[in-house]
Structure formats: C-alpha cells, structure tokens
Amino acid sequence: MSVITASNVDVFYGKFRAVTGVTMDFNANEITALIGPSGCGKSTLLRSLNRMNDLVDGAHVTGEITFNGENIYAPDVDAIEVRRRIGMVFQKPNPFPKSIYDNIAYGPKVIGMKPSSMDDLVEEALTRAALWDEVKDKLKQSAFGLSGGQQQRLCIARTIAVKPEVILMDEPCSALDPIATMRIEDLMVELKQDYTIIIVTHNMQQAARVADKTAFFTALPDETTGNRTGVLVEYNETTKIFENPDDQRTEDYISGRFG
Amino acid sequence: MSVITASNVDVFYGKFRAVTGVTMDFNANEITALIGPSGCGKSTLLRSLNRMNDLVDGAHVTGEITFNGENIYAPDVDAIEVRRRIGMVFQKPNPFPKSIYDNIAYGPKVIGMKPSSMDDLVEEALTRAALWDEVKDKLKQSAFGLSGGQQQRLCIARTIAVKPEVILMDEPCSALDPIATMRIEDLMVELKQDYTIIIVTHNMQQAARVADKTAFFTALPDETTGNRTGVLVEYNETTKIFENPDDQRTEDYISGRFG
Amino acid sequence: GGQGATNGTGLNGAVVADGSSTVAPLTEAAADLFRDVEPGVNVTVATSGTGGGFEKFCAGETDISNASRPIKEEEAAACAANGIEFTELIVANDGLAVVVPAANDFVTCLTVDQLGKIWGPASEGKINSWNQIDPSFPNTKLALFGPGTDSGTFDYFTKEINGEEGAIRTDYSPSEDDNVLVQGISGAEGGLGFFGLSYVTENADKVRAVDVDGGKGCVAASEASVQDGTYTPLGRPLFVYVNNASYSEKPQVKSFLDFYIEKQSEIAELAIFIGLTAEQVAVAKKELESLG
Amino acid sequence: MKPFTSIGKIAAQGSVRGRAKGGEYSPKSIAFLLILWASLALAFAFLITLIVTTFIEGSPRLNSMLLTEFPASRPTQAGARPAILGSMMVIAFTALFTLPLGIAAGIHLEAFSDRKKWWNRVIELNVQNLAAVPSIVYGLLTLGALSALGVKDKNIVAAGAMALSLLILPVIIIVTRESIRAVPDEIRQGSLALGATPLQTLFRQILPSSVPGIATGSILALSRALGEAAPLLILGALVFVSFDPNGLLSGYTTLPIQIFNWTGRPQEEFHILAAAASIVLLALLLAMNAIAIVIRNRFQKRW
Amino acid sequence: MSTLTTQGGPAKSGRPSGLSQQSPRYGEKAVYLILRISAWLTVLITAAILVAFAIPSIEFFQQVPVLDFLFGDRWAPRFANSSFGVLPLVTATAWTTVIALSVAVPFGLGAAIFLSEYAHPRLRKVLKPVLEILAGIPTVVYGYFALTFVQTTVFREWLKLPTEAFSVLAAGIVMGVMIIPTIASISEDAMSSVPQAMRQGSAALGANRMQTTLRVVFPAALSGIIAAVVLGISRAVGETMIVAIAAGQQARIVGNPLEQGQTMTGFIANAALGDSRVGSLEYDTLYAVGLLLFILTLIINWISIAFVRRFREVY
Ligand SMILES: Nc1ncnc2c1ncn2[C@@H]1O[C@H](COP(=O)(O)OP(=O)(O)OP(=O)(O)O)[C@@H](O)[C@H]1O
Ligand SMILES: Nc1ncnc2c1ncn2[C@@H]1O[C@H](COP(=O)(O)OP(=O)(O)OP(=O)(O)O)[C@@H](O)[C@H]1O
Ligand SMILES: [Mg+2]
C-alpha cells in the first residue's frame, strides 16, 4: 500500500529546475532509500515530500504529490499539518537549545496534543529511539551535552513524539561514527513496523543493509536549458538494484563505489 | 624506514587526558590509517603530530614525538617549520576565499619559497592533485565555485605546493560523495610514491582499500580518573587487521561495521 | 576659503571673543558685517557665559569678553593679578521683558514689589496662584519660567528684583534656551516668565510683555523706554570688555572694535537688541580713542 | 519496558486538508504577525514623520548657500560651511586616532591574548564596560584631562576628536573582534597548516576576510560620532566660526552644534536654517552608510 | 603535463633539514608588542576616567557629605540657598529611562522579529540599513521634535493632557523611538544567527512560524537580545540632548510622567554650558554627578554580563 505518491514531480529553485519528472510510490511500513551522486536532488525531493521546501525562498513544486491519496500542495491543505504527519530528521543533529525533556515535549505542546501524562510520552519516545537508558538520569540537562549519535537519536525521538505516519531522514548518519550509525540503523529497522521511512544516504552499504526499496537518482543536463537537473534513473527492490540493476548508470555508480 | 615515531604519547586538553600511552612508528612512503569509534582521540593524536594542537587552548603533549629523529616538541624547535614539513588536510574542504591560483601560491609565498616560476609550481601542484585539467581554464576564479570534491583536491594541491614530507589527512572524504571519494583515494595511492601519508577515517572500506598499515584506537576508562581516554589497541598491516586481528575489540569493531 | 573678496586694508589674524551667550549674537553680528570689510580676519565667538568668559579673559586667552553685567571685583582682581588691563565698552541696550501668554487678558502691568513677591525665595511653595498677587486676578495657577542659573540674565534679574544675585524660588522651570521658555509660557494658562525683549518681538503671536512699574508708573518695554532709562529696573546695558594690549598691539582687534562702535545701530538691529543712544556712542568712542 | 500505549501503532489520522488548530493561518498567528507589522510600521512611521517634517521645514533654505556661506547674523545670508567642514575634519581625525588603535586592540584581544590570564579578561570586561559609558562622560573626561594637562583652549579640533575617539574606541574594538571571530576557524587552521606564521595568517587571511565587518561597524560608529553634540558642547565647541577649520589646533564648530545653536535663536528663519542643516547632516550620514554598504557588498565573502 | 622537476622529492627541498627556527622574526615581535600596547591603552582610559572623576568628586564630597548627596531630595546647586541632594536627578533619569524602554523594547523586538523571521530577505536587506541610518539621526533633532511636536502639539493641543511646557513622558517616548533602531538591529543580528537548522527542526514537528519564533528562536537568541536591551538602557540613561531640551530643567522629584524633571545628563549639559570655573564647587558638582552616572552604567553592564553568561547558548 503506498502512503506517498509522486507523479511527474518537478522541483524548482526560482528558475532553476533541480529535479525533473519524478514519478514513484513509497510503500507503507517499508524503508525506501534514495541514493545518487551529490547534487542530484535527493534532499530537494525529500524536502518536497513534507513541504519543508516552503521554507526555502523561491522553491516550488509542479506535478502532484499525494499523501494518503490527498494532494499535499492543494490550496486548502495546511503545510503545518503535513509536516506533523510526515516528520523529518536532518543530516546534522539539530536538537533545540533546551533540556532533553523539553526537546521531546516541544512537539506535542506546539501541535496541541494533550497527553494524559507528558512524562510518559517523553519516556516512550525516548525508549523507542533507544535512548532512554542513556539519558533517563539527565532529562533536565541541555541536549547539547549529548554526543553526536545521541543527539541524532534524540531528534528521532522528538519526531516520533508527535506521532507522524512517515519519517523522512536526510543522511541521518553521515555525521556519526560507525557504532552510532549501527544503532540508528537498528532503530530504523525496528521503527518500520509502525512507520514508513524514507532515507537519503551516500552510504551504499547502509542502503543495502536497511532499505526494502532503493531509488537511484542522477543529474543530467536539462533538454531545454542545459543546466544539470536531477532525474530518477531506477527504482526497485534493494537487492535487485544492488545485485542486478537494469540501468548501466546504476551499475556504474554502485560498482564504482565498490571498485 | 620510519619518518615519525611516537613514544608513550599522552595528549591533554587542560586536565583531561584525551589520548594515553600511544607508541607507534609511521613509515616513509606508506599510507597509515587510524580508525576507531568517535571520540577515541584519532584527530587529537593526528593534530599532535604536526603541532596543530598548539593552537588549541590548554592542549599539551607528554612523551616523545620525533620527526626524522628530532623531537618536535623540543624547546628550540619552531612549530611553524614543523607544520611546513608535515602538511595537513582537513575533514571539511577549507579553501581560502581567494582565486584557485592564489590558494596554491599562498603557501609558497608565506614560507618564503622563491620558485623560478610560480605559474609552473601552481600547475605542478594541481597536476599532482589530479585537478589541473578541471581548473586550468579558471585559475583566476574563486575557489568557492568548485564542487566539494574539487575543493578537497585543491586543499591537497595547496599542501603539496609547500613540499612537505608528510601529509596528515583527517577524514578527508567524509564530506564527499562516492565518486569524489574515489578520486581522492586514487590520488592518495599515487602520492605515496613521494610522501608519507597518515589518514584518519571512519570508513572501514576506505582504510582497507588504501592503507598499508592500520591502527585501531578505542576509548577506555582511565585507571585513575575514570574518564574515557583514547588508547591504541592494535597496529599492524592492513590485511592483518581486517582479516585476522589479534585483539577481540578490533574484531568486534570491524565485524560490527560489516554486520 | 571665503576670503579673497574685496579686501579692506588686507588685515589678517584672529580676534578671539568669549563670554555671555546673551551678548554673543551681537558680537557675531559685528563679526559678520566686519567680514565684508576685512575678510582676512578670523573672528571667533564662544559662549562660556559671562563668568567663564572673564576667567579666560583675565588669563589672557581672549581679546574680547562679552558680558551681560559689569565685571565683578574678584574677576577684576584676577585680571590685575595677571597684568591684564582692560576697558569696558557698552555696545547695546537690552530690555528684560516680563512675559505672559498672548492669550492672557488680565495682567497689563506688574510692580517691582509684585514681581518680588512672585519670584522671591520666600514664596517657594507658598505663592502658587495669580490671585495671591492681586485679588483682582483670577485664581489661576502660576506657572513660572526663567533662564537657567548660569546666565547673566538670571544674575541680573535676581539682583534687581530679589535684591541678591541667585536669590530666587527654585520651583520655577528654568531653561537656557529662550525658545523653550517661549514654548512653556505660551502653553500655560497662568504662565509668567522673563527673558530678553528680542524673543518677545519674534514671538508676538505666542507671548506678550507686560508693563513694569519701577515706582514711576507703568512703563512698556520698548526701544525708547530702554534707551531713555525709564524702563527701570529691567533695562540694562550689554558690555564688551577689551584687552587693552590686544587693542593697541593687534591691528585687527582695533579695527574690529572701531567697526563695532561705528556700526552699532546696524549691529543691534541685526541681533534684535536696542541700539546705543548718541551719548553712549560718544562715550564709547572716547574710551577707544584713549587706548590709541 | 512499558507498552507503547500512547504512541503505539500509528493509525491513519484523517485528512490533511483544512486549517490545523496551530496552523500558519490560525487567528493567533495572524494576530501575532499583525502586531509585528504594527511595531515595524509604527517605528518607521514615527521616524519618517520626523524626517519629513524636518525636510519640509528646512526645504526653503536647502540651497547652495547653506553649503558655501559662513554663519551670519542675518539668517538669509547664513550658511553652515564651517560646520560642515568642521564635522568632516573632526570625524576624519577621530577615525585617524581611533581606527588603528581600536583595530590593533581588537586583534590582540581576539587573536593573541591568552584568556586564561586574568589581566586579559580584565581588559575584555573593561572594553565591554567602556562601550556602555554615556557620551557625556567622555566629554567630561576629556575636559578634565585637558584641564589637568593645563590645556587652556579646549574648543579645538584635537580636543573634539579626542572626546569622540574615546567614545567610539570600545565600539571599534568590539566590532573588530566580532568580525575576526566570524572568519571560520578552518581558514586559520588551513593557513597555519601550510607553515604560515600566526601573523601571516592574520594579515593575509583573517584581516582581508574581516574587512567588510570592520568597515561597516566602524562607519556606523563614526556616523554616531558625527551626530554627537553633548561631549563637544561640554568642551565648549565654538558656535560662531567665520573661518574654515584648518588643522588639529584650529577652532571649529560641527553641524549638530550649529543646529543646536540655530534652534536656540529667536528668529524663525534660523529655525528653518537649523532644519536645513539637519538635512545636510542626514545626507552626510547617508553618504557614510552608502560607503559602508558598498564596502560590505564588494568584500563580502561567502563561506 | 610538465615534468615534476621543480616539485621534486620532498627531501630535496633545499632547506636545512633541522626543525629549529630559521630566523628570529624580530618584526613579528614588534607587531605583537604594538598590538598588546593598544589593548592596554583601553585600561589606561578607564584609569583616566577614574582619576579625572575622582579628583573633583573628592573635593565635592569634602564639602557635601556623601549621604546628603545620595539621599537628599532637593537639588539646587546654583541657587543662593544651595542644596545637593541628587535624588531629583535620579528620579527624572529613572522615569525617562523606564518610559523609553517601555517604548523601545516592545517595538524594537517586534521589528526585529519581523525582520528576522518574516520579512523577505530582499526587504530585510533594504530595511536594515535604513534602520541603522535612522539610529544616526542627531539627537538634537529628536529633542526639538519631542518638545514642539510630541509635548506641545500632541499632548497639549490634541490630547489636552494636564501637562505644562515639558514632561519626562514626551522626552522618554521620543528617546524610546530613538533607541528602537539600536535594539531592533542588535536583536535581529542575534536572531538571524540562530542556525536555520533550529527552525527546520521545529517546522518539521508541525510548529507554525509563530511557535517556532517564540519558543525556539527567541529563547536561543536570548543572550543577544538581553545585550541589545542593555545597550538600550545605557543609551537611555546616557542620552543628553533630548532630555536637556524636552524633559525640562527643573530639578525636583518627579512624581508622575507628565511632570517635568531634570535628569543627570540634563544637569551636566546645562551646567557645562554655563560658566563653571575649574576648581569651583559647581565644577566639582558636574563631576560628582558624572561619576554617579558612570557607576550606574557600570552596574547595569555588570548585571547584563551576568545575564548573558547565564543564557548563552552554544550551537
Ligand atoms: N536552497 C537552494 N537554492 C537554490 N538551489 C539549491 C538549493 N538547495 C539545493 N539547490 C540546488 O539544487 C540541486 C540539488 O541539490 P540537493 O541538495 O537536493 O542535492 P543532493 O542530492 O541532496 O546532494 P548531496 O548529496 O550533496 O546532499 C543542486 O544543484 C543544488 O545546488
Ligand atoms: N579542543 C578540545 N578541547 C577539549 N576537549 C577536546 C577538544 N577536542 C577534542 N576533545 C576531546 O578529546 C576526545 C578525543 O576527541 P577527538 O576529536 O580526537 O576524537 P576523534 O577520535 O577524532 O573522534 P571523531 O571520530 O568523532 O572525529 C573527545 O573526548 C573530545 O571531546
Ligand atoms: Mg542532500
């Protein structure tokens, strides 16, 4: 069952077309990985899936992106609600300059959730993000005191706390060491029971390890302007992409990596 | 033949001992990789090899580090001269806000080299760094216009231009995409004909691909204070480390990665 | 710059004046007119106040000291101690006007005694309403305005009206800026204040002067009454003091002062003061001649 | 481990259509934005009224005579020439005194002082404190210092420039420090790793990169000094100057003082003149700010 | 590709192979010395302030007991029957400062939030320099505006407020307007330097712009905002021309904002315009009040530094 679908999506920054003609479905309770060389528009596409691109001046989307069948760019859709339902974790851990507890409680508060016990909600979010044991004694301390990997898990916990349906992750491990990376990968696999996860990564092994499906993007010169623009080359089961890709460019990219 | 030797080196930040008791030799014309989990002191040790740590408030080194047999922390040794002879490339490409040409010419100028032709010197440095063909038509343009991978090669070229004997690299590819990474790895292998290279990396495959020798570090609780401090666990031929490590912790780390 | 136009006798050098801010516009006007004749001479006019001016004058720092009152004994002594000889010149007349809002329709004349009752230190906090001055006046709150404590005008008024320099009730609104006083008086129903006649002339739409009875009946402040001495006690002369040595040794100083007296009526008109009587002019000329 | 009752499995939660309660267009958000708009608009409206009324009042005398003539007792013939020149000269000397000193001190504090030494922290704290001292205190300080040195003539260009220099020196130091701090540490490390000395790194990498910040901050500080009247009044700056100031020891007046003096005159024409002179002063400020913007745009580097 | 002859092997660099210093670099030592001396000069300035203010102040306090000065409620230094209680000046300063801040802080922060969080970058690029220029309008101009327009036209003619020629309210409000650009500009800097990642993180949780602004950006920028407000306080306490012109010159305890009052700076400006002889009691009075003003700004500044330390966030 597809939760998010993109049909013929172009994303522009002003006049510059960063992504062209992407059509793909993202399935519920699966991890989908987006891979491809730098600048091919992975982050751009990801941000357009939950309207984070609205925050970038001049960015706009054509084509259709639906969430549970509804066009998220329809005029009567509130971007705020979209973002609450489709959460996002960023490349660099970005905890708020608040205590660990307040980092988690912030989301539920601003969206007006009224949990019977905020403490329980914080504990559960941290537990799901496999962070509870490490921080339970210092909930009132600043989140900046955590290590990079812990901060990233905090950001995941924060996202879980507002009960989204989809979690977008943009290179969530690139700032982390292998051990922290492993923990987050384990976490992703665990979370996909309940959430749909879409992840951008440069790390081919990571995609191979965690993703159910993988999409390979690359940047090609635009037919009309000649500027380079991101296109979807191939989208398939992860094993297929890594073992027996249909497209030569996918093969080159993947084998180049393993060369 | 060992170019740099460390004997029983401890590195402190103020009272905090970040690295404890490291003894190891770095051989000429080889690539040595330093691996280990985040915070185990790889960068700290690397920076102490060319006295970049002098720039950090409160950092100091005990034990002995020699370069060509001379103790680089001896009182009459000039840190500036040490840094010229032992160059460094950083995790994030850090070109100067100048033209590509001036980025390369800067080093030779400040250390008072008087090359017969600066143009030749620039060309040669860029050629060695496998960047010449890509930039030869835009030498006067700002270095910020280059892609991340090009910027990193520019930084390598800049380092080569002052003719160091050793090049230290601290995660030089972590900000780059796989294709740019590959080019830099090729470059390292080529450069080791003339230079001694010491590289810190989080990417196990990278170490396996390029390094002659690999050292595995980890952080252990200090016997006296209980603070975690970096120690050298195992140092050997790369193949040995990856295929048949002596230490269980090395094995765990490496296999965890590949898990 | 600015020089090089028609040259009188081609004098140059500086004439340094300092002192009362009341008299400064007069000396500035003189300097202004003088520049047309002797563009090479730099006349500077600073305003350190009458006392501050004398301090510099007696230290030999200035050639001319503007003063809104005669020099005091201790000031003269300071001059003598430094070997500074000087000459006093009257350069214009001024009337201190007693001022009410233009809209005030009940006061036309105040006696010196009434003024003393209004302004005396003893009235502080006690005399607060116009009908305490004269029962025929309405029960309107008195709002008093006057120059700040640093001016020659303040010294003069307190001495003439309250008998001692500086003796005055402290609950009036002082300002060194006469325009501010005009604003204040015109805006208060029961406003009353005192300052130079020129500000009344220029602000006839906002304030008016009342007559003053110095014992010989009500006299309006005007050019004639000030010049003929009937506007007592608030008519007063304005002075400049000249350093004798400067006058005899610096041709530009001599030339400037001669010009000052020669053109006094034009200058007074420019600065909106009252010119000298023929008699006063003769005295001044004689003083200058005696300096050589 | 507790069961995840309150988070649990995420069921479909209905439509994303319609305005969320805390949405971008909730009444609260719109009210908030209106308040922000209003504060900006009101502040600007007030200031623009101020400028426009000044402009309207001064426009009859906004002619070349204002720039070329000396002050005069006849308002129709008076101009602000010596005041304009005086302002420019005082500001020029202020810049000359304070820029080298302030930049050097800023460099020392930011780049070379060891913050572990208590005296360096004292200097830092001291600079912060000096930046908050009112201008009139610097006027009194200069007056007192000159009296103590036995200088009699305090209404000379040198004294005015000294008071204003003291006033803006701490600001220049702080601006320098901030601009240097804004240069990424990678640039510094990159240079040092090539064998450049700290001073070479400073002069060839860090300072060129901080030029926009230092220049903009300094010009803003200087334009503040340009509008100051209080400290100069305390020093007894002249009000009637019939000559062009011609050096450090020359008497002078400045535009703010001339304006203050003219507004104090009885004749309405002088008030008009004062308004016109205010416009000239604003034009000078505008010119200085334009220079700052040009410098900022020309030298600005993107990291 | 040219051959690598000049590049050569690193060992053949032609320089001595030892690591000891190649030249003593005397020039560099001289430069360091110059830099250090410049920094120390600032301490000299403070020392000079202290000495310059201490000497006349000591003379003053030999004639006027410190307690009479600090707690006396009648300030009449130049009248025949003189008195030196500084409280009237302090109350007037307090009134004008509080009024100015209650104008400048809300409006300044409102403008700053708008510019940093809502305005289009191009609009911000135009408005910010305009604000900075407005901050440079000479205060003499503000002063007359306060007196003739705000006090006379607005308060008395339009609103018919029971006030006379001057009021601390008119001076305070206009002073507040004067300070708005300062507070707005510095707080805008502080908020703009909060990393974009914070805003994105908040938006991704479903917070709207107002929530992001008030609950994430504002607290994160708090130390900078406090610094801006404190700078505003110092400007208000130290501002001279506006109060000298519009607040009035009568030194008396100010009971309500429609009254006039002489502030500390107003007194200094007026007294300095007059003829105080060096060494006279009047002259010393100037410095005693100046010293009090200096100490007050120091105290405000120290409090602010303590606050900023407490709230500083490192990203
Ligand atoms: N805010 C922006 N304004 C204008 N252009 C942008 C913006 N963000 C990205 N781009 C451009 O859009 C293209 C795609 O960028 P994007 O960041 O999506 O690439 P990416 O695939 O995520 O790369 P990476 O792997 O380096 O993160 C690039 O050419 C980039 O320069
Ligand atoms: N400038 C510094 N001051 C104080 N402590 C520091 C400083 N730099 C690093 N440390 C500490 O020293 C220890 C080793 O840090 P280091 O950066 O060398 O680790 P690393 O192995 O390079 O980690 P990573 O893989 O994350 O780069 C860490 O505990 C770190 O917090
Ligand atoms: Mg990306």
Ligand SMILES: [Mg+2]
């Ligand atoms: Mg590191």
